[in-house]
Amino acid sequence: MDFEELLDVLTSRLTNGTFIGGTISQSRTKTDDLKRVKVKAVEIKEQLHIQFEYQYERILNHENVTPEELRSHLQQLLERFRQLHIEFTDEKIQVQLTKKFKVMWKSEKVTSEKVVDLSHNRKKNYLLDEHTPYPFLVRLGVQTPDGKVKKQKHDKFRQINRFVEFIDDSLAHLPKDRTIRILDFGSGKSYLTFALYHYLRIEKGLDIKVTGLDLKKEVIEECRTIAKDLGYNDLEFLVGDINDYNEETSVDMVVTLHACDVATDMALARAVKWGAKVILSVPCCQHELFSQIQSPALDIMLQHGLIKERFSALATDSIRAELLSLVGYEAQLLEFIDMEHTPKNVLIRAYHTGRKASASEHKRYNEFRNLLHVKPFLEKELGDLLSK
Structure with missing residues (x-):
């Protein structure tokens, strides 16, 4: 042959x-x-x-x-x-x-x-079965009381299941001998926060304490009511900003979904400094590098506003993942949901390994940053750790 x-x-x-x-x-x-x-x-x-x-x-x-x-x-x-x-x-x-x-x-x-x-192969990819009623999905309007996913909520159901897959993949990195502490910055309507709690507590029976944090008071109050009605006693919702939250000294998992611009970097920096074992972040509205990038070698791309915007977003997330790897994390950029549903489809997944980055890895990062002539916010936030 x-x-x-x-x-x-x-x-x-x-x-x-x-x-x-x-x-x-x-x-x-x-x-x-x-x-x-x-x-x-x-x-x-x-x-x-x-x-x-x-x-x-x-x-x-x-x-x-x-x-x-x-x-x-x-x-x-x-x-x-x-x-x-x-x-x-x-x-x-x-x-x-x-x-x-x-x-x-x-x-x-x-x-x-x-x-x-x-x-069968397609169905088993759903960790939450599409024909089983889940109280939190019914209450959030994703399912009917008999477990049918509402027609206009199929994309949201797929997104929730994709997120649950990431949570399931993270189980091996979480502690097993104590309460698992989880923070969700920018929880919003909290579809994914409730899904996280349901999967880890109800499906897996883990000892967890989850806090969802958001600036919208009315949304937080609604989430509190739902959590209370469902008997989710170890799920709390607080009104607040990432900068103002100073209640923790150690956290096991940090989730940040669609935190705008450098708010994502603030959450990532907090997670690193808390020694979080797992970080799951879906960035949003990356404007920081757009105004900074100056690289004549890339002018053929950057002369177009649309391309410059997309390149800035990709460069921002690449830099974030690389910085996390330089401070002891195994970081990956993964597809969250399909591009046809939303352009915000990149998820940063990072597991703490404690591995010390080599001089060549630091050099590679510096060369990329210098090529773009940028000063990333996250690099400044992690400055002490990067210099060790």
Whole structure:
């Protein structure tokens, strides 16, 4: 079998209903920042797609391609990687590619045949089932009393479930021998705050104490009423600003959702100084760098206001993630919800590891910051920690 035949076989077998999942790995170059790609079959709007999950060191990206687009995607990836593991319903396959793209194929029959169920796979991604009534979702107007998601609230239900996935992924980083302290800055209407409390306390039975903080008094009062009516005794809501909240010396998880501009940086800095084990942040309205960026090398982009605005937002979040990594966190930028629903779809997820950054990592950050000629607010807030 040559390389072209391999592409034909894979394209056919990945779309014939027997494909379970696979992994593409072993980059051909040491400089390739894409570490591996996970592949699986999914159903989108009743049509088969193949989903590629691109795993970088600190970023995960997803792309769903149609069967017609599949061959070209496989070709591009297999020209960059040397190994492929694939599982079908009745067989496991390992493919190794040499430098000259000679194909080495190994096959192993599966004794207990698996079944592909795309609809089941899609549903199990929802940690909160879309047909089960949840008191907090009913009270917040997302579900009807019998558990049906309201037509105009499907996007909100998906967003809540996506957030719960991030919470679930964070469980291993939270303490297990004491009360888990959680702060939510800028909680707003608190869909996600209630979801967090429900999942950790009701579904997982964890000992938690959650505080939601927001400036809107009327919203906080409504949230207090809902929490009381639901019997959420360890969920409190307070009126206040991030700058004014000085009640804690140690926090386990900090959540900040759509805190505008440098308010996000204030929350991130607070989280770091409290030694938070988990940080989940969805930034909003990144204006700080927009007015600062001066980089002639990027003028072809930055001469356009729209592009400059988007680039400033991406640069801001990249800088935030990098600064967190320099002060002992494993930081990733992840997709929160689809771009078609909102442009505010980047989530910063950071787990505290205590790892000390190398001199080369500090140098890399400084070079990027100097390229843009900016003075990030978060860097100033973390100055003492960065100099250690």
